[in-house]
Amino acid sequence: MAEAISTTSKNSLKCVEWMWQANSNPWSDSEPAKWNHYSDVENLIIERAYSNKETRAVLDDYYIDFTQNRQISNTDDYKERPVKRVVRKREDKHLREERFVDLPVSTGRSFGGEYGWVSPFIIEVRRDLKLEPEELPSKKPEMIPMLIEKAAQGIIKEGKFIRKEEEAKELANMLLEQKTNGIKQIWQCCVYMYSLESFLYKTLNATMRLVGDKEHEHVWRSKIRTLGPFCLLLWDDPCNKKATIYKTLYRGANLNKQQIAKYEEMAKNPDEYGSFQAFTSCSRNRQKAEEFGNTLFIMEVEIAFTANLAGLSEYPSEEEELITPGVSFRVTKVKFDQKINKHLIYMTLRQRFSKNSTSLIFSVID
Structure with a gap:
């Protein structure tokens, strides 16, 4: 790093x-x-x-x-x-509560629905940049300087919008310094930036979680040009080309009765899938994830694209694992554990490929 x-x-x-x-x-x-x-x-x-x-x-x-x-x-x-x-x-440092405890999906729209294995946000970013199916920074290095410039400009614009211009300039300069480096170093830099406590990861994830919410579709689409280039650089992971299998991840949350009831209903239908539309931070350490919130998500990864951030993050003790946008999940069980006074929501995570998505961006799993 x-x-x-x-x-x-x-x-x-x-x-x-x-x-x-x-x-x-x-x-x-x-x-x-x-x-x-x-x-x-x-x-x-x-x-x-x-x-x-x-x-x-x-x-x-x-x-x-x-x-x-x-x-x-x-x-x-x-x-x-x-x-x-x-x-x-x-x-x-202890586990950062806000990063690991906010709701991983919005419950206002059936948990994000199913869109295949590529998030619509990523697809729209590629369309806006007029990229062909094979044109990803990991496959076409000559496009990297352009992407970095656009990503830096977008970060500054978003920072100005929320009166965080000095923070934004610091982050943008961090990325611009990588312009002549290879894709692995650039991706590591993007992961490092994402791991920092700043407005960047919060704004990016809040935006991407709106995918599937018709009422707020204009909001996430309005961020495609500002947040999209950085999102694409973070998503196009050259270091974890193989999907993760057979791993358990944990994440806390504060859920109300209505939200828990939605997960209980989902558990009754084994064929119902939802999806994570944002980058979702989890911990491989159950004890750390149990520190906050009234609910613990226990996620069994069957096969999904994730990234171990521990060696790249400023917070290695969090044992952070990042679930990439587009991963689908199924709720298998919801119960209340009296010993720890928390609701436990059991999920299985699986990359679900659709004909549309695999023909659009298949090169990531070559």
């Missing part, structure tokens, strides 16, 4: 963490200090400025004044909070 991104970036995250005091009154002496983490990308920006002996680091809503160890609002100099620099090991 050292070849795919700068050593400085990785070491910054592994050794140093910047934090800001989150108390309602950060200057109060009557309550214990509560410290919140900056996002991974903000941490990279801050630590680079600090290491370069600059007087400040500029973030999207604030800047960090190193002379005073203060976070100061970009629009109001009177809004200040203390900050601190902590040296620690990334392995000390």
